[in-house]
Amino acid sequence: xxxxxxxxxxxxxxxLIAQFFIRYFKFKNENYKILLKIFMFTMAVMFVVxxxxxxxxxxxxxxxIVDVTLLVIMVVFLKGRMLEKILLxxxxxxxxxxxxxxxxxxxxxxxxxxxxxxxxxxxxxxALVVLAKVTYIICTELIIRNKIExxxxxxxxxxxxxxxxxxxxxxxxxxxMDIVYMSAKSSSIVSVxxxxxxxxxxxxxxxxxxxxLTNTSINLIKEEVKNAAYESEKKIxxxxxxxxxxxxxxxHDMKSKLxxxxxxxxxxxxxxxxxxxxxxxxxxxxxxxxISTGNRIADAILNMHAETARKQGIPFRMNITGxxxxxxxxxxxxxxxxxxxxxLELAGTSDVPYAGVDVKDTDNGIMIRAYSSYxxxxxxxxxxxxxxxxxxxxxxxxxxxxxxxxxxVVCLKNGETDNVIQNRKACTIAD
Numbered sequence: 001x002x003x004x005x006x007x008x009x010x011x012x013x014x015x016l017i018a019q020f021f022i023r024y025f026k027f028k029n030e031n032y033k034i035l036l037k038i039f040m041f042t043m044a045v046m047f048v049v050x051x052x053x054x055x056x057x058x059x060x061x062x063x064x065i066v067d068v069t070l071l072v073i074m075v076v077f078l079k080g081r082m083l084e085k086i087l088l089x090x091x092x093x094x095x096x097x098x099x100x101x102x103x104x105x106x107x108x109x110x111x112x113x114x115x116x117x118x119x120x121x122x123x124x125x126x127a128l129v130v131l132a133k134v135t136y137i138i139c140t141e142l143i144i145r146n147k148i149e150x151x152x153x154x155x156x157x158x159x160x161x162x163x164x165x166x167x168x169x170x171x172x173x174x175x176x177m178d179i180v181y182m183s184a185k186s187s188s189i190v191s192v193x194x195x196x197x198x199x200x201x202x203x204x205x206x207x208x209x210x211x212x213l214t215n216t217s218i219n220l221i222k223e224e225v226k227n228a229a230y231e232s233e234k235k236i237x238x239x240x241x242x243x244x245x246x247x248x249x250x251x252h253d254m255k256s257k258l259x260x261x262x263x264x265x266x267x268x269x270x271x272x273x274x275x276x277x278x279x280x281x282x283x284x285x286x287x288x289x290x291i292s293t294g295n296r297i298a299d300a301i302l303n304m305h306a307e308t309a310r311k312q313g314i315p316f317r318m319n320i321t322g323x324x325x326x327x328x329x330x331x332x333x334x335x336x337x338x339x340x341x342x343x344l345e346l347a348g349t350s351d352v353p354y355a356g357v358d359v360k361d362t363d364n365g366i367m368i369r370a371y372s373s374y375x376x377x378x379x380x381x382x383x384x385x386x387x388x389x390x391x392x393x394x395x396x397x398x399x400x401x402x403x404x405x406x407x408x409v410v411c412l413k414n415g416e417t418d419n420v421i422q423n424r425k426a427c428t429i430a431d
Contacts, residue, residue, distance in 0.1 A: 007050065009129050014046035016133060017092065020140040021070070024088060024147060025078040037077055044073055067093050079391060083159035084151055088143075090166040091207060095139045098200050099132045146211055150218050162210050169199050222330045295324040298332050302357070305340040309355060314347045317356035322366045324359065326414045331389050338382030339370035339408055346374035346406050365395065365413040374406050386410055 018041040027037060048069045067089050074085045148154060257276075264273040302318060309316035324332055340357060347353040355372035386408075387397040393412040400407045 005126070005129075010049045011042070011046050012133060013096075013136075014042045014044075014049060016136055016140070017045050017070070017096075018042045020092065020144070021074060021078060021088065023144055025074065025080040025085065027077055028079050041073055041077060044069060081151065081156075081159070083156055083163060084154075087159060087163055087166065087207075090163070090170055091143060091203075092140070094170065094200060094203055095136055098196060099135045099139075102197070103128050103132055143207075146208075148211055148214050148218075154214055158210075158214075162206065165206055166203060169203050172199055295327075295329070295332060297329045298324045298336060301333065301336045301340070305336075305344065309344055309347075312344065312348065313353070314344060315354045316344075317354075319356070319358045319360075322359040322361040322368075324366065326366060327393075327412060331392075334382075335368060335386050335389060335410060338380070338386050339368065339410070342380045342382060342408070343370045343372035343406075345378065345380070346376075347372040349375040349378070350404065351375060352404075362411065365393070365411060368410045368412075369407065371405060371407040373404055374401065375404070377401055377406065383408070 018038060022038065022041065027034060045066065048066055070089050070092070071085065074080075074089075075082070078085070261273050261276060264270075264276065302320070306316050306318060327335075336357075340355075343355040343357070347355040350373035353373055356370070358367070358369040360367050360369075383397075383399065390397040390410050390412060395410065395412040397411075398407075398409040400409075
């Protein structure tokens with residue numbers, strides 16, 4: 001009976017771990033055999049935990065083995081950055097091991113052990129396991145509900161520093177836990193438990209401050225981006241008013257000139273009219289790109305880059321038929337700004353410069369394609385930010401360059417139930 005109970009407890013623990021990481025990071029392909037992947041995730045963790053318990057029930061080595069197993073599974077199945085996954089593995093390990101240790105310490109005098117050193121099955125054993133699982137659920141739920149929503153804005157350096165701090169405290173915790181494990185069958189060491197609690201409190205404070213400060217900083221950055229985009233939009237509108245004013249002046253001048261031509265024609269002086277036309281009306285009107293997508297920030301960015309291209313003498317084409325309302329304002333700012341900056345930068349290196357952007361609706365989202373000629377292909381770190389945003393929308397990012405033409409296609413999905421493969425087919429790079 002005791003063996004069956006321990007096996008069931010391991011299965012439940014494995015499932016709770018699996019659902020925590022799956023909900024936090026999400027599957028790489030959320031529409032392909034999800035139940036099978038959840039089952040595989042759970043069984044892999046359960047197998048490692050069970051084998052570790054058989055090998056050495058009271059040992060910190062189980063924590064190392066489970067953590068390495070989790071990291072491998074997460075790399076294979078889940079989205080997200082490696083350093084963030086390592087950070088969450090630290091938090092998961094701390095919650096699991098500390099909960100078990102502290103409950104054992106509190107109720108140590110009431111727990112009976114068999115000849116092999118395993119806790120005997122009974123009401124207290126069942127109660128402690130249930131209490132440990134409930135505590136785990138509460139802690140992980142708090143982490144999920146207070147996660148960093150826009151982790152792509154957090155640099156790897158920040159994650160490295162936080163992981164370094166976690167490693168220092170984790171090593172100390174594991175050392176103390178090893179002492180507790182070795183004395184579990186005899187008596188508890190009260191002072192050790194207090195030190196463990198203090199170290200866990202340090203970890204909790206570090207993680208909480210990290211999340212809160214990061215989210216606050218990201219929100220401030222978003223507001224600054226919006227304000228900058230609105231200022232850019234304001235300048236575009238002012239330019240449009242100025243263009244309209246100049247157009248009215250030109251129309252007035254043209255009316256005066258045409259009146260003079262009509263006067264010449266009435267007199268029968270056709271040669272005089274022709275001469276006047278060749279001298280006075282030999283003007284070339286440049287094209288004016290004014291785009292309205294329904295998204296104020298997107299309009300400002302598109303029109304601003306169209307004006308920049310005009311000043312640099314780069315032919316710039318915009319074909320906007322898609323609805324950008326589904327995309328977060330900060331995200332569309334990052335995508336369009338990076339794509340168009342890169343396109344104009346490359347076009348500037350070409351002997352025959354040109355650039356353009358297409359925005360089209362797809363069956364399950366929207367496609368943004370930027371293209372340009374290039375003479376010298378340059379790398380741009382901004383493309384990494386664009387790709388990270390595409391991943392958050394369960395979309396795709398494609399980069400292609402050949403025959404002096406560079407094309408970047410970004411597809412964003414409007415919903416989490418659509419098939420990524422269909423979206424990829426809808427976003428094939430083509431003229």
